[in-house]
Amino acid sequence: MKISIISTSHQKESQSKRISLILKNFVKEIDNKLKILNVDAYELNIPLWTSNKKNNLKFWEKDSKYISEELNASDGFIFVVPEYGGMATPNAKNFFLIFNNGELFHKPGLIVSISSGNGGAYPISELRSSSYKNSHILWIPENVIIRNVKQFSPGNHGELIPDWLDDRIKYSCNLLIKYAEYLKPIQKIINKKDFGNGM
Ligand SMILES: Cc1cc2nc3c(=O)[nH]c(=O)nc-3n(C[C@H](O)[C@H](O)[C@H](O)COP(=O)(O)O)c2cc1C
Known part of the structure; x- marks a missing residue:
């Protein structure tokens, strides 16, 4: 089984990347056989x-295909999404437009939202309401806010980090x-040809 951790920041050396690497260790601790x-x-x-x-042939003809194959081979996803302006990041929303060829269909996703302050709820509410129609990602009922x-x-x-947070993250990763x-x-009964777009 393979889990992909998607960091959706717009910044270099981002907190999202840092958290993604920590989550990788958490997931490995749960099952070290996972890719x-x-x-x-x-x-x-x-x-x-x-x-x-x-304008960007390298990405559209090469990189996007490679990433798409990696996502196709994944069984579950963790999206690390920082709150920007009370929203999910453009990179998070954009991901669902670009990788829209069945890569995420009916596969579970865990949303991990991050904020430098006390925010972090809005990206969750936004992704839960609007990202799944054509991507068919299946957000699990647990989510994490750091x-x-x-x-x-x-x-x-x-x-400022509560004692219980690590346990909740591990619990959510394990559920994912x-x-x-x-x-x-x-996956065996999914009809991408006739019902590729949700209603
Ligand atoms: C353009 C921008 C807008 C932001 N807006 C919010 C916000 O609305 N609420 C919030 O809690 N944090 C906000 N922040 C702070 C980010 O949540 C925080 O900097 C986070 O660590 C950024 O993640 P990143 O390093 O992965 O990009 C904003 C940061 C940026 C760069």
Whole structure:
């Protein structure tokens, strides 16, 4: 089984990337046989979706295909989404437009929202309401919000990080892995040809 962790920041050396690497360790601790892929939308230079593919042929003809194959081979996803302006990031929304060829269909996703302060609820509400129609991603009912994210450092948390947070994250990651395992048979009955877009 393979889990992909998608970091959707617009910044270099982002908190989202840092958290994605910590989550990778958490997932490995739960099951060290899992394959884990980290996808960083900033580092991979994923452009905004456009119908004009001429300007960035390398991405549209090569990189996007490679990423698409990796996503197709994944059984579950963790999306690390910072709150920007009370919203999910453009990179998060853009991801669902670009990788819209069945890669995420009926596969479970865990939303991990981050904020440097006390925010973080809006990206969750936004993704839960509007990202799944054509991507068919299946957000699991648990989600994680890491507030005061700069203080988040397992083993050495700052004082604003609650004691219970690591356990909740591990619990949510474990559930995601189990959903990924138990939902695998669903892939056999998916009709991408006739029902590729949701209603
Ligand atoms: C353009 C921008 C807008 C932001 N808006 C919010 C916001 O509305 N609510 C909030 O809690 N944090 C906001 N922040 C703070 C981010 O949540 C925080 O900097 C986070 O660590 C950014 O994640 P990143 O490093 O992965 O990009 C904003 C940051 C940026 C860069």
